[in-house]
Amino acid sequence: MKYLLMYNPVSGRSKFKKKIKQIKRFFDKRNLEIDIYESKKAGDLELKAQHHAKDYDVFLVAGGDGTISEVVNGMMKSEIRPSLAILPCGTANDIAAILGVPRWLWLALRMYMKHEPVLMDINQMNDRYFVYTAASGVLSRISYDVSRRKIKKYGYLAYVFEAMRDFVKEYNYPCHIECDGKVLETDCMMILGLSSNRVGGMRLINFxxxxxxxxxxxxxxxxxxxRFRRFRLASSFIRGGKKLREDFHLVGKHFKIETDDNILWNADGEAAEKGNIEIRTIEKALSVYVSPRRKRKQF
Ligand SMILES: [Mg+2]
Structure with a gap:
């Protein structure tokens, strides 16, 4: 087995660099080969992942959702793909939580030694790949609008402040959605797409x-x-993403969404497309390591 450890030195608040020596020792002790790659700028990880996908059995990715999304975009552009193992150490770690990866590094590594990876779906928004969420409207910009400086200072609270500020703004835009042959046309304040039941650190068990x-x-x-639509939206979230009577829930393989040109889309927490989009799901596209518990529940 050949591993590549990839990380972004400016990801979140973590001091991951200090742990690299110990990780190297962990692998040496087990006679496993591991290379280490540190990104220098945005886009580095994607290129590295794309061009070296065929050279490794496992990509060990240390970081938050943004880092993982970057690596996944690179991997998906290669025909041959290694397995993905996550070491959660960003500010937002939804993907790691969805896969049941322990926050404690050594528990995560031990999990990867003990269990086999499974195949997971990957989604596509126009030409870009994403793992777990696509959104527009209220609250959808806070994951990338909050500055690094504020995240460093306040951590998760920085997102909470920004969410409160965004929540009082007026969001009302039209959408025309085609999903596997069905059509929906309405005005909305938010469109939230999820492949699981977690977003922004919240577990939406009724989604x-x-x-x-x-x-x-x-x-x-x-x-x-x-009326009181903000209040109703908040109440839906508080009740674990329970569907309200006036809202719509669509499940499908392929979505075509037409909306205003200035509507911004978030994909896995990053600013992605503007205006009309298509979302496709690529079944069992990527092999990932998950905890046995999440494997039972989500696969
Ligand atoms: Mg699914």
Whole structure:
């Protein structure tokens, strides 16, 4: 087995660099080959992942959702793909949480030694790949609008402050959605697509009973038709993403969404496309390491 450890030295607040020596020792002790790659600038990890996908059995990626998303985009552009193992150490670690990866580095590494990876779906928004979320409207910009400086200072709270500020803004835009032959047309304040039941550090247990390997993606359209709509949206989140009567929930393989040109889309926490988009799910595209518990529940 040949491993490549990839990390972004400016990811989140973590001091990952200090742990590299210990990780190297962990692998040496088990006679496993490991190379180490540190990114210098945005886009480095994607290129490295794409061009070296065929040279390794496992990509060990240390970072948060942004780092993982970058690596996945690179891997998906290669025909041959190694398995993905995550060492969570960003500010936002939704993907690691979805896969049940322990926060404690040594527990995560031990999990990777003991269990086999499984195949997971990967989604596509126009030409870009994403793992677990696509969103527009209220709250969808905070994951990338908060400055690094504020994250360093306040950590997760920086996102909470920004969410409160965004929440009072007016969001109301039209959408026309085609999903596997069905059509929906409405005005909305938020469109939230998830492949699992977690976003922004929240567990939305009533969002859906989705699986990570069923080739399907799920989209909730939060309409803007009723009074007190912000209050109603908040109440839905508080109740674990429970669907409200006026909202729509779509499940499918392929979504075509038409909306205003200035509508911004978030993919895995990063600013992605503007205006009309298509979302596709590529069934069982990537082999990933997951905890046995999440494997039972989500696969
Ligand atoms: Mg699914």
């Amino acid at each position: 859906s009973k989705s699986k990570l390997n069923d080739g399907l993606f799920e989209i909730r359209v939060f309409t803007s038709r009723r």
